[in-house]
Amino acid sequence: MRRRMSVAVGALPLFLFSLCGGLAHAGDASKGKEMYSLCGACHPTDSSNGAGPGLAGIVGRKAGTAAGFRYSRAMKSSGIIWDDKTLDAYLGDPQTVVPGNVMPFSGIADPGERADLVEYLKALK
């Protein structure tokens, strides 16, 4: 129960923050491509899987469903559909948004950088 509470409390301000950030700052996919160096050691940009799942077609995908990748229970049962808002929130603080997920990454604090990265992710088809 306590855990579920912390999700709600933790995620809400992030969603609001990202909405404001999104309005103020349209992401730049070319800057996002540079940001992707933070992800690239684990996540391929095609549909193959590395230490993390491949991210082609990530936007619009249901969390925990890339073919052939072994996800944590937390990610599989998160019910998230990846879009601008959910990606922004997750990239801001992965453990708060999906507690118990096993991605070893502490998050990107800067909303502008997150917007750039999300814009790049949208282009991965």
Add this chain to the structure above:
Amino acid sequence: MATTLKKRTVVICGGGLTAGLIARQLTSKNVDVLVLERGYDHTRAAEAKLPNQRDELRWATHAGLAQDWAVQTYTLRHGRNETALPVRRMEAFLPGEGMGGAANHWNGQTWRWAEYDPILRTRLEGRYGRKAIPADMPIQDWGVTYGEMEPYHDLFERLFGIAGKAGNLRGQIQPGGNPFEGPRQNEYPQPPLETTEAGLIFTRAAQNLGYKPFPMAAANSPNAYTNPDGMKLGQCQYCGHCERFICEASAKGSPEVLLFPLLLKRPSFELRLRCHVVEVEYDRQAKRVRGVRYVDLVTGEEYEQPADIVVLASFTMSNTKYLLMSGIGQPYDPTNGSGVVGKNFCHQMMSGVNVFFKDRWINPFLASGASQTCVDEFNEDNFDHTGLGFFGGGYIYSNVTNGRPIASRLVPPGTPAWGSRWKQANADWYAHSFAITAHGSWYPHRENYLDLDPTYRDAYGQPLVRMTMDIRENELRMSEYCTQRAEEIAKETGATIVAPGTPRRGPYDSRVYQTTHVTGGTIMGADPGTSVVSPHLQHWDAQNLFVVGASVYTFNAGYNPTGPLAALALRLGDDVRRYVDRPETL
């Protein structure tokens, strides 16, 4: 009956760090390379992925990434008058198994050795006189200089994204780095890792005593990093699971992340897993090797793999064993000092002092394998040994690499070993303590050596490698001296409790982990009478056979061995490529 396979240009025995680096150099020029590795590919298996990756009992306590001791172990005796017995559960050092070898479970502590280390005998004779080196210490120069290795050190550091602060940039001493470092052409490719709380405490104490503390160079990537081959490292999360673990975040410089995925895409490269090499086939008349014989561990079938060139790139013990099993070179005989194979077997000397702070939060679980702060004043020959009665030394550092719940429990002296007072001491001090450790050298002794055991055999029916070794007077004195220096720093920290220092004492104990750095057995040198391989790592008695790894070190320094080992491997890759074009004595 062994099946004979198609001949290959270069066959490398062992699929660890050195094999990956040699293969990188060779396959970039399209030279045909086959690597034979006894273990399997750990990539994305349970040991590489959360949550199983954090199973301390499986990967750390039971050393799940190390050699399977039920299949192959070593025997140990402390002197020639004893009968050696097999080590049933080895803890003193941990050879790796599987693609990436011991570099899967390394901490990432990356050192270039001192500029004088490759010419240590010359250095000591010049400084203290010829007679100063004891007759039973067969220390010798490598036949290669630091200057020749420097470009390869530099390349390795860029390939593995090493994080650190230069101490000596083209001869100019740099503030914040190690002033005893050999001159380097370039700064490290990445800035140092974050300094831990223990490092801050250590820095202040060391500076008060007039020393020059600096961050250890690390293969734990402080940032996302792309190397010159386009291979990527993730960012270190300071999770404290480097040593004995595969990095969950692809942030530790390891062959499994940076070398093999690249090599496997190259058309001239092949990796055969679960293949255990049992012998190198030697033509004594022609002074050449024909290839290797190996067992496919999946089918049990035996194969002969002919090769133009064979490279032994296994762990120290296996490199030595291949030569002894195959009758290549003269085995070392301690009774008269003749022969070379098995000579100068060395380990390292860890000792230290535990410090406890009532009001400081050390939080040992927030660390990476090499996020430590060091002083190098008492390493090797960085200080005057006149009148001390020993040679060698070690670096001294704030030794926090993890806060694993089974292993990392420092309690003050006088705490009972169990019961409620022990539990209370754990609760009181777990987050408030660390060790100040001396990472000490081990110089060769005439009576420390490797040969084949006359009694005990491995699962393949081959004799075990026998270690005849003990901690000799030189190392005992060195450890005593360096532990005292560590104690002085410990007292200067202002700790609530400073435990008594614990210098390493004999007899040599296979049940206590020291480091995975055992060296020697196939030593290098310019004189065929006193070395197994030439300064180019070419075997004196078989022109098309090369040996690489810490087995070629003529002594073990107070530094971790990976830096020079990687530099020698990259250089060997270039040498073998030249040899492919023009086979001759290099």
